[in-house]
Amino acid sequence: MNSRPLMTVRIAAAPSQKLGAVPHGIRSIIPVTGGDFEGRRLRGKVLPGGGDWLLLRSDGVLELDLRVTLETDDHTLIHMTFQGLRHGPPDVIAALGRGEVMDPASYYFRTLPRFETSTEKYAFLNRIITVGVGETRPDGAIHKIDEIL
Amino acid sequence: MNSRLLMTLQVVVPPPQKLGAVPHGTRVIAPITSGTFEGPRLRGKVLPGGGDWTLLRSDGALELDLRITLETDDGALIYITSFGLHHGPPEVLAALARGESVSPSQYYFRTALRFETSAPKYAFLNRLIAISSGDRRASGPIYTIEEIL
Numbered sequence: 001m002n003s004r005p006l007m008t009v010r011i012a013a014a015p016s017q018k019l020g021a022v023p024h025g026i027r028s029i030i031p032v033t034g035g036d037f038e039g040r041r042l043r044g045k046v047l048p049g050g051g052d053w054l055l056l057r058s059d060g061v062l063e064l065d066l067r068v069t070l071e072t073d074d075h076t077l078i079h080m081t082f083q084g085l086r087h088g089p090p091d092v093i094a095a096l097g098r099g100e101v102m103d104p105a106s107y108y109f110r111t112l113p114r115f116e117t118s119t120e121k122y123a124f125l126n127r128i129i130t131v132g133v134g135e136t137r138p139d140g141a142i143h144k145i146d147e148i149l
Numbered sequence: 150m151n152s153r154l155l156m157t158l159q160v161v162v163p164p165p166q167k168l169g170a171v172p173h174g175t176r177v178i179a180p181i182t183s184g185t186f187e188g189p190r191l192r193g194k195v196l197p198g199g200g201d202w203t204l205l206r207s208d209g210a211l212e213l214d215l216r217i218t219l220e221t222d223d224g225a226l227i228y229i230t231s232f233g234l235h236h237g238p239p240e241v242l243a244a245l246a247r248g249e250s251v252s253p254s255q256y257y258f259r260t261a262l263r264f265e266t267s268a269p270k271y272a273f274l275n276r277l278i279a280i281s282s283g284d285r286r287a288s289g290p291i292y293t294i295e296e297i298l
Contacts, residue, residue: 001280001295003150061276083263087276110278110297112261114232127210127236129259131150131280131297146150148259148280 003146006130007039009080011046011068013140016054025063026056032068035140042122044072052141060093062086064111064134076119082132082143084111099138109134113145152295155279156188160195160217162289165203174212175205181217184289191271193221211235213260225268231292233260233283248287258283262294 012034019027035046050068057063064084071077087093088107095102111132115125132143161183168176184195199217206212213233220226236242237256244251260281264274281292 001150001152001282059272059275085276085278108276112232112278112280123208126208127234127257129234129261129280131261131278133150148150 002149009037011140079116082111082113104135151298158186158292160184228265253284
C-alpha cells in the first residue's frame with residue numbers, strides 16, 4: 001500500500017476523567033487542551049475543547065475515539081475524528097500508565113483519522129483515507145498521520 | 150507506513166437499491182449476497198445479509214459504509230465494518246457505472262476496516278487496524294486488505 005506523510009499532530013491533554021467500569025469496558029475521557037500540527041501541506045494548532053473517549057476492553061485493548069478541531073495558520077477550521085487501537089506487553093502499558101516515555105515501537109498504537117473542512121484549499125482532506133501511528137506521552141500524544149495513496 | 154497482506158476479499162453484489170436524494174446526499178444500498186476471501190492466515194466465504202450503504206456526497210465523493218459477516222473454512226464467524234471513499238475523473242466513474250472494466254489505478258477506492266470475532270484463533274483481527282484498496286468489477290468489488298503493522 002503506497003502512502004505519504006500528511007502531518008504530525010501533537011495533542012496536549014488534561015488529566016483523564018476516570019469513569020470506571022461501564023457496560024463495554026473501563027471508560028476514561030481525556031479532554032484536549034491544545035496542541036499543534038505540521039505537515040508539508042498544512043500546519044497550525046489544535047483548538048481546546050475536543051477529547052478522546054477511551055474504552056479499555058476486556059481483551060486488554062484500549063479503543064480510542066477522538067474528536068478535535070484543528071485551526072490552520074491561515075485560519076481554516078478542520079474537524080478531525082479518529083478511531084484507534086492501542087495495546088502492548090503489560091509492562092510497557094503499565095509504564096505508559098505511570099507517565100513514562102516508551103519507545104513507540106514497543107507497543108501497537110494505530111488510528112484511522114477522518115477530516116471535514118469547507119475550505120477549498122484543504123478540501124483534499126475530505127477525500128482521503130489516512131492512518132496514524134501514535135505515541136503516548138505524559139502530557140498527551142503524538143500522531144504521525146500518513147495519507148493512503 | 151508498514152503493512153502486509155491480510156486477505157483478498159471478493160463480494161458479489163446484485164442490482165443495488167437506489168433510494169435517491171436523501172438529506173446527506175444520494176443514497177444507494179448494495180446488498181451483498183455472497184463472496185469469498187483468502188489470505189495467508191484465513192480463508193472462507195462471505196455470508197449473505199450484509200451490504201454497503203453508499204452515499205454520494207455533494208462534492209462528488211462516494212462514501213462507503215460496509216458491514217458483512219465472514220465465515221472461515223473452519224467455521225469461525227468474523228464481523229467486518231469498513232468505511233471508505235471512492236472518487237475519480239467523471240469519465241472513469243461513468244465507465245464504471247456502465248459496468249465497464251477500468252484499471253483501479255484510474256480512481257481512488259480506499260477503505261479502513263475493523264474486525265470482530267470471538268474465535269481465539271482469529272482474535273488477532275480484534276487488535277489490528279487494516280486498510281484496503283478496491284477494484285470495482287461488474288459483479289462486485291475486489292478488496293485487497295492489508296494489516297497496518
